[in-house]
Amino acid sequence: MAIVLTCAKLKRYPLIELQNISAATLKFLVLLIILLPPECFAQFNISGRILNQADSKPIANSNVFLSNATIGSKTADNGTFTLHQIKPGKYELVVSIVGYEPFNKFITVENNNIELPDVMLLPKTIALKEVNIKYRKDPNREKYYGWFKEEFLGISQQARDCKILNPDVLDLDYDEAGNKLTASSDDFLEIENDALGYQIKYLLTNFSFENKDEKKIYYQGPVLFQRLNGSAEQEKRWQKNREEVYENSPMHFLRSAVEDCIKEEGFRVQEYSAYANPQRPSDSLINTRLSYYTNLKNQGSSQRDSLSYWRRKLRLPKIVYKLQPSPLSKKDIVRPTDKPGQYALSRNNNWLYVAYNKNHHFHINDQTSYLYNRNNTENTLVKFNAPEAFFNISGIISNPYSVIFYGVWGRNRVANMLPLDYQPMK
Numbered sequence: 001m002a003i004v005l006t007c008a009k010l011k012r013y014p015l016i017e018l019q020n021i022s023a024a025t026l027k028f029l030v031l032l033i034i035l036l037p038p039e040c041f042a043q044f045n046i047s048g049r050i051l052n053q054a055d056s057k058p059i060a061n062s063n064v065f066l067s068n069a070t071i072g073s074k075t076a077d078n079g080t081f082t083l084h085q086i087k088p089g090k091y092e093l094v095v096s097i098v099g100y101e102p103f104n105k106f107i108t109v110e111n112n113n114i115e116l117p118d119v120m121l122l123p124k125t126i127a128l129k130e131v132n133i134k135y136r137k138d139p140n141r142e143k144y145y146g147w148f149k150e151e152f153l154g155i156s157q158q159a160r161d162c163k164i165l166n167p168d169v170l171d172l173d174y175d176e177a178g179n180k181l182t183a184s185s186d187d188f189l190e191i192e193n194d195a196l197g198y199q200i201k202y203l204l205t206n207f208s209f210e211n212k213d214e215k216k217i218y219y220q221g222p223v224l225f226q227r228l229n230g231s232a233e234q235e236k237r238w239q240k241n242r243e244e245v246y247e248n249s250p251m252h253f254l255r256s257a258v259e260d261c262i263k264e265e266g267f268r269v270q271e272y273s274a275y276a277n278p279q280r281p282s283d284s285l286i287n288t289r290l291s292y293y294t295n296l297k298n299q300g301s302s303q304r305d306s307l308s309y310w311r312r313k314l315r316l317p318k319i320v321y322k323l324q325p326s327p328l329s330k331k332d333i334v335r336p337t338d339k340p341g342q343y344a345l346s347r348n349n350n351w352l353y354v355a356y357n358k359n360h361h362f363h364i365n366d367q368t369s370y371l372y373n374r375n376n377t378e379n380t381l382v383k384f385n386a387p388e389a390f391f392n393i394s395g396i397i398s399n400p401y402s403v404i405f406y407g408v409w410g411r412n413r414v415a416n417m418l419p420l421d422y423q424p425m426k
Helices: 005-013 023-035 129-138 141-153 232-247 248-259 283-298 304-315 370-371
Strands: 044-052 063-068 072-074 080-086 089-096 105-108 117-120 163-164 169-173 179-186 189-193 200-201 206-211 215-220 223-227 265-274 321-322 334-336 341-345 350-358 379-384 389-393 405-409
Touching: 044 105, 063 223, 072 080, 072 206, 129 169, 141 163, 141 169, 141 206, 200 321, 206 304, 232 248, 248 265, 283 304, 370 379, 370 405
Parallel strands: 044 117
Antiparallel strands: 044 080, 063 072, 063 089, 089 105, 163 189, 169 179, 179 206, 189 200, 200 223, 206 215, 265 321, 265 350, 334 341, 341 389, 350 379, 379 405
């Protein structure tokens, strides 16, 4: 699932028409090509065969793809497949077909083609048709589907141009007591994103939306991106929209952090620290004082001011948060792991406040309430559910449950997703 970003930087420069360049410039370009490492140009294949574990027979027409990328294929009648033009990096290979359990395997492409051992798929015991009949009998399905669609695709401008083509594959369930909607799919959920020019095939393994004490949404599953074919005008619009979505995105931020160019890429990241409220005494002291002055009041003593004072202390928050003014750099928030191409994001068990403006004109400094304003186009608060959030060199977070985004990134969903092999043109 990784791409060598040392080469990607070259794609950030405008294309040059060779017929208009000088001899000196041409010599420079030739020298640059000579000096670049071979892996910048190398592309390799992954091939293998898919078999039924029950009888070792080949499985035709199964989907084989690299998750979160635009590289995928189907198996032939003899169960074989080949994925072409893969750059060096780490990827998640996924095999999926209706009636079988999905298969996934992490693969590192280095400097050679990869021939995988036979992949054995385990047949499922429940028929998809029987499950779909059960779903359609739910009288509240349309209401649940409306909730799912808004939370899964998002409420951005791009979401308005997205269409789910086969909603019947969804298994929707609502827990009224917990106010929690869950969803999954046995087959690809197919989404046409006319805003970014992709057909998205999402194998939704887990989706949950809670709206109780606070709004929480999680979704997870392998994704295959397929580029839509369009006119020259459409292609131009799609490219423009992709670059706009990429600019203030987790992918762009994490790639910038790995390359140690957070500031240069238009981001400012600060620590949002939590600490015990110095204005609030301990619970034990508050409760002791409340009990003491309540007893005095019951005995006829005039201790209203003291009792009111300790009641105010009780209402104070135990934890207060403060935005630290100093911007953070790569060394403050990112560390490499023992796995090639994988990094860890964290900040001393505190949160991160990320602002983006490509002109470095940041408008909001510490008003966290502004995060939820629809006019907020800059700021995101990153809350950690785990000590660290692991991500790969392409800027894809391995476990989406490890973080919660509030603000701009929190509003963006599947409609704003880009494949891991996406690179901006400029």
